[in-house]
Amino acid sequence: MMELSVVGSNEALSVSDAVFGREFREDLVHQVVVAYRNAGRAGTKAQLTRSDMSGTTKKFKKQKGGGARHGDYRAPIFVGGGRAFAAKPRDFSQKVNRKMYRGAIQSILSELNRQGRITFVSSFEWTDAKTKSLAAKFKDMGVERPLIVTEDASEALFLAARNLPYVQVRDAQGIDPVSLVGARSVIMTVDAVKKIEEWLA
Incomplete structure (x- = not known):
């Protein structure tokens, strides 16, 4: 004491x-x-990956002759595309x-x-x-x-x-x-x- x-x-x-x-x-x-x-x-931050986004998946140009090959505009390298490593809701406790x-x-x-x-x-x-x-x-x-x-x-x-x-x-x-x-x-x-x-x- x-x-x-x-x-x-x-x-x-x-x-x-x-x-x-x-x-x-x-x-x-x-x-x-x-x-x-x-x-x-x-822990409620959330972003969209390319698979979470809405929009067409239509191939937007021909396969050959246009440089890089791309399937749709939702790819992360395009403006307005999905995030490559998107944040998702998580528990920090x-x-x-x-x-x-x-x-x-x-x-x-x-x-x-x-x-x-x-x-x-x-x-x-x-x-x-x-x-x-x-x-x-x-x-x-x-x-x-x-x-x-x-x-x-x-x-x-x-x-x-x-x-x-x-x-x-x-x-x-x-x-x-x-x-x-x-x-x-x-x-x-x-x-x-x-x-x-x-x-x-």
């Missing part, structure tokens, strides 16, 4: 070394981040098992903690859906472009944060490797830490 300081509280937060003190595995994190991003790709995914999240959280980029707070209750007041709060805390992780984020917090560039709000159950890697800093509540430890332990 390791002790972490909580902003605005005299009590230290005890957390698991396996979640916030793990060795950083760049290869594992890279693999999981790439797989997560690929899972979001639509990659298999990442549960142990690898959890290990990558642990590795990212541990590295953020080592770099001092996670700010732990007792709570982050927000009732004012004003972007300006939330921006002032971040300035007072000395954080930039934060990812806010709470146990149960309020609608007011989502509304206040949505117009701030590079600021994201996540429930403890909704954290993902891409948002963690892309965050310049992280604000995490004590209750969120407990939820995340239950999930990753």
Whole structure:
């Protein structure tokens, strides 16, 4: 177990070394981040080969005396012809098992903690859906472009944060490797830490 300081509280937060003190595995994190991003790709690009195209297949010139021999204008070398290696709908998803995914999240959280980029707070209750007041709060805390992780984020917090560039709000159950890697800093509540430890332990 390791002790972490909580902003605005005299009590230290005890957390698991396996979640916030793990060795950083760049290869594992890279693999999981790439797989997560690929899972979001639509993969719906489609082009036509010469066999997919509509149009006549009539031979358009005589066999001899005209240079190269051609059967129809749908060949890839002609303007308006089919593609030689046409793109077809495909699935970009990659298999990442549960142990690898959890290990990558642990590795990212541990590295953020080592770099001092996670700010732990007792709570982050927000009732004012004003972007300006939330921006002032971040300035007072000395954080930039934060990812806010709470146990149960309020609608007011989502509304206040949505117009701030590079600021994201996540429930403890909704954290993902891409948002963690892309965050310049992280604000995490004590209750969120407990939820995340239950999930990753």
